Amino acid sequence: MKPVVDFIQNNADRYVEELREFCAIPSISTQAEHKPDIERCARWLADHMTHIGLENVEIISTAGHPIVYADWLHAPGKPTLLFYGHYDVQPPEPLELWHSPPFELTLRDGDLYARGVVDDKGQVFIHLKALEAFFKNGGRLPVNVKFMIEGEEETGSENVYAFMQKERERLACDALVVSDTTMLGKGIPSVCYGLRGLTYFEVEIEGPSQDLHSGSFGGAVPNPINILCEMMAQLHDKKGRVAIPGFYKDVQPLSKKERAQFKRLPFKDKNFQKTTGVRRLVGEKGFSTIERIWARPTLDINGIFGGYTAQGAKTVIASKASAKFSTRLVANQNPAKITKLVRKRIERLAPPSVKVKFTVHSQGDAWVSPFDHPFVQAGKTALEQGFKKKAVFIREGGSIPLVSTMYKRFRKPCVLLGFGLPDENAHAPNERLNLENYQKGILSVAYFYHAVGEINGNARGGGGKGRKAR
C-alpha cells in the first residue's frame, strides 16, 4: 500500500483542480433547460473514467438522464464491488445567498465551495482518485469494480430502476458501495447503516379562473392561498406528529438497544442547533433530536407559492396557489402506500369550492442494514486508517432510494462511507466539502478497496442473503 498512499499524498493539489472541472458543469437534473449540461457532465465523467484506467466505459441513454457505467474485472477470485453515485446536482437558487459563484469551485478557510461538491461529485471523485492511485502504482486494482453513476438522483432516480432490472447480469456484485452521506461530525469518520425513505408531492389549488381584485371579490370567492394554508396546517397535530390517518401504522419502533446506542454517540443538541441557526429545536414529542432525524417519519413543506410576491402591495386574490411537500419515511413504511394516504388526505381536506391537482414527484424506501458484515467492518477499519480517528456507525435522515431498492432486490450488503459534514449545505447555498475530509477520504477508500481484496470467499457471504433489515 505504501506507493499508493504516497501517490495520494503527493497529488492533493491535482485532485482539487480536477474536481473544479467536474463542479463547473451545472448538471441540474430538475430543470429542463439544463439537459445539455447533464449530457456534457456525463461525457466529461466517462472521459475521466477512461483516462484513469477503467474499462467498458459507456454512457447509457435512459428515458431521462444518462447513466455512466464503467468497470474493471481482472481480479479473479476477488470480490466485486458495485459503486453507485450521481453526477447530477440540486438547483443553486437562491443565487444571491452564495458567497462565491456556485459553479466555480472556491477554496475558503479549508473548505471547497461549489454546488454538488459534497452531494455527490466530490464523493464520487474520492473513489475515482483512489482507483487511479492503484492503476498508477502497479496497473491493477485489489478488487473487481463496477461503477454506475446516474444523473437523476435529485429527481428520484426513476430510470435507474428500469436499468437495474434490465441489466441484472451486468450489475451482479458482492456488495454495493456508496459515498453520498455525511460523517457524524468533524473528526468522527462514520459508516452509515440506515437511511430514511422519501415521497415528494405537489398540490395546486385553483379557486377563481383568474386573478381577481380583492376589493371587488374578497369575501365571496374561495381564496386558494387561504385554503392551501388551511389544508397544509392540518397535516400536523399539536404534538408535532403527521396528521394523516394510517401514516404511522407500519413504522418500525426503535429498539431499546438502538436508542441506548444513539445516546452514546458524540452528538450534541447544542451544536446541532448552532448549525441550523434556529431559536430552538422542535419535533415529535417523546423523541430525541437524533431519533427524530434518523428514525422517525416527518412531513415538510419544501416550497409554497401563490399570488403577488414582489415588492410592495397588490390587492389581488390569486387564481392558483401551490405547495411542494415531502415525507421522510422509516423502516417498514411503504412509499406507495404512504402516497395513497397522503393523496386521500389532501383530497379530503380540499373544500368543494376549489379544484385540486395532486402530483407525485418521487418515492423511495427507507433502508436499515445489519453492520456485522465483513465488508461493512472493513469500511470502518479503513476509515480509522485514513483518518487516524475512531470511527462510528450512524444512520442518516436523508434518502438514497436506490440503496434500499438494491438491498431489497439483490440482498447484498451496502457499505455507506460518507465524507460530508452535516453543516455543509448539501441542498442549500454555499454547499461545501471540507478539503481535509476530501483528501483523507481518498486515502480511506484506497485502504477500503485494499482490505476488501484481502477478504476471502467464505467471509463474503456473511450478512448478504436473506437477512432482515432491522
Place this chain on the structure above:
Amino acid sequence: MKPVVDFIQNNADRYVEELREFCAIPSISTQAEHKPDIERCARWLADHMTHIGLENVEIISTAGHPIVYADWLHAPGKPTLLFYGHYDVQPPEPLELWHSPPFELTLRDGDLYARGVVDDKGQVFIHLKALEAFFKNGGRLPVNVKFMIEGEEETGSENVYAFMQKERERLACDALVVSDTTMLGKGIPSVCYGLRGLTYFEVEIEGPSQDLHSGSFGGAVPNPINILCEMMAQLHDKKGRVAIPGFYKDVQPLSKKERAQFKRLPFKDKNFQKTTGVRRLVGEKGFSTIERIWARPTLDINGIFGGYTAQGAKTVIASKASAKFSTRLVANQNPAKITKLVRKRIERLAPPSVKVKFTVHSQGDAWVSPFDHPFVQAGKTALEQGFKKKAVFIREGGSIPLVSTMYKRFRKPCVLLGFGLPDENAHAPNERLNLENYQKGILSVAYFYHAVGEINGNARGGGGKGRKAR
C-alpha cells in the same frame, strides 16, 4: 349642450389614440425600478392638461410620487368640483397570462385592453375629454374645477394626505368627484355611495438561518412554511369569519332598509360566479354575496412565498417564508385599531421557535355616504342621459381611502361615477375598459358638469355639512 355632445361623438377615435399614449407608460407605483416611468407619466399628464385648456398646471413633488394639479376657476357663482384620480397602476405580473402586451392598448371585441385602462387612466381621461369638449366649444366650463391626480393610489396614497393637509385652501371645493369604481353590470350605469376600507400587511417567518436539507434536518427544526401555513389558517374560523379577537367589534350592521334595497338590485349570484370562474361562491355565513363584498369586512392572503418553487423537486427546508395579506373594512372600523389587533394576533400565533417580521403596507377608512345631495342626484341623472338607461345607487367592495379621508375632513359630498365593469380585471392580467362605456362615460360626465353648473347656491349646501355617514 348640442355642440359639446356632437363634438364628443365626432372625436371617439381620437379619444382611443390619446388613451393609448397614456397607457403606454408603465407607471407602476409599487416597484421602485419604475420611478422614472412614474415621473414620465406625471409629465405626460400635466402636458395633456395644459393642452386641453386647464390652468395652473403643476407637478408637485412629494416624499413619494408626484401629484399632478390643475384647475380652471373662471365661473364665478358656480360650484367648484375637485376631481380626484390616479395615474399609477398595479404591477402587470403574471405577464404570461396577458393576451396582448400590458402596456400596448389593444382593442379586441369592443374592449380596450391595457394595464391601468380602467384603474384609473381611462376614467381620468373620461373627465379630461369631457372638459376638452367644453373648451373646444365656447372656450369655457359650466363649473369651476380643480384636478388632483396622484401617483400612489395603488400603494396607499400616503403622501396625498400630507398634501391635502397643507393645501386646504388650494383644494377648497363644494364636492369631490371620483371615477375609479365600477358599474353594477353592463348597461346599468351606477353611482357609488359606499367603499370598503383597507389594511395591508406582510409577515415574514424565519426558522433556520439558512436553507437546510430536509433529510438531514427534517423533523428536528421549525419549518417556516409549515408554521406560516398554520398561522394563516388560524385567521378564519369555520363559519368563514375573521378569527381575530375584536375584529368585528365596531362593524356598523346593515339596516333592514339597505338589505332590502340590495335585494332589489339587478344582481345575480350566477352571473357573478361566472365572472369569477369559481366552482361555488363562499363567504361569511348569514350574508348574501352582495352584502359580503359591499358591507362585511374580510381578510385575504394576497401572496405567499417560501422555499423551492421552480420546476421539479428540491428537498429543502427554507430559512424564511412570507405572506402578504389584507383586510377589507366597513363603516366604523378603524384601520389603525385593526392593525393593532392583527399584529397582536400574528405575534400570538407565532411559536417561540421562529422570528417574526410584521410590516404594515397601507391603511384606509371605509366610506358610506347619503345619496340625497343634489350633486349626487345630478350624477345619477347625467348617467341616465349619457347611457340612455336607468341608473342605480350601489356600493363597492374596493377601497379609495382618500374618499373617506376627504369626506371626514371637509364634510363635502363625494360623487362617485364609475365606468368600469366588475369583470374588467382591474388588478389582474388582461385589464380592460369597455369601449362603449368609455365613450358614453365622456358624454355622461359632460352632462354632469353641465347639470352641476345649473344647481343654484341654496341647493349646494344640502348634504354637505355635519352629516353623518350611515
